[in-house]
Amino acid sequence: MAIIEKFLGRQVTLPDNLRYFVQQGLWARLDENTVTFGFSEPALTLSGGIQDLNFLAEDGETVDQGQSVLFAITGKILYIDSPVQGVIRFNTEAKTDPAAINQAPYARWLFAVTPAGPADRAYQSLSNCAAYLESLQNSEGFKNPLGLKGGVSGVCKAVYSGIRMQKIHS
Secondary structure, three states: OEEEEEEOOEEEEEOOOOEEEHHHOEEEEEEOOEEEEEEOHHHHHHHOOOOEEEEOOOOOOEEOOOOEEEEEEOOOEEEEEOOOOEEEEEOHHHHHOOHHHHHOOOOOOOEEEEEOOOHHHHHHOOEOHHHHHHHHHHOHHHHOOOOOOOOOOHHHHHHHHHHHHOOOOO
16 A cells, blocks of 8 residues: 555555556556456545546446546546447446545445456556556655645746746836
8 A cells, every 4th residue: 555645634545455547546456357446545635536436338338438427526637438338337426426535545446347358468468556646756646745736837836936026126
């Protein structure tokens, strides 16, 4: 288990027994011939938590890799793509109580895909914990470990520095 002590003012975890879809911050678990997906704790922290979910595909539909399958309202609006091709099944409990995902992200799954090919191959194509942790190094969570308000992006720093350096004449 990887633990990030300070990530936007919170402690977040990354179980090392899961795989990760780095581009969208999803965790993945292999369940026999199915790959199950949910939001990782760092992704929830960065997005501001789940407020509402809508499914963009039908339960039992065949989806393509990269197809948007979920619409999530967080502090941002997110379109979540399927990391693998196959038949999708949604967790209706996640839609009924999306706030529960924020409470226990690794216990609450969003959707599962039964891949067209071998499930273990689809699962292994996803990133391991170390690779996901490395990808987070450039995220706002690492750049702002204390969760300070006001932003720490390059643009914000330039604006704040410019304001601080201004000389006001009356």
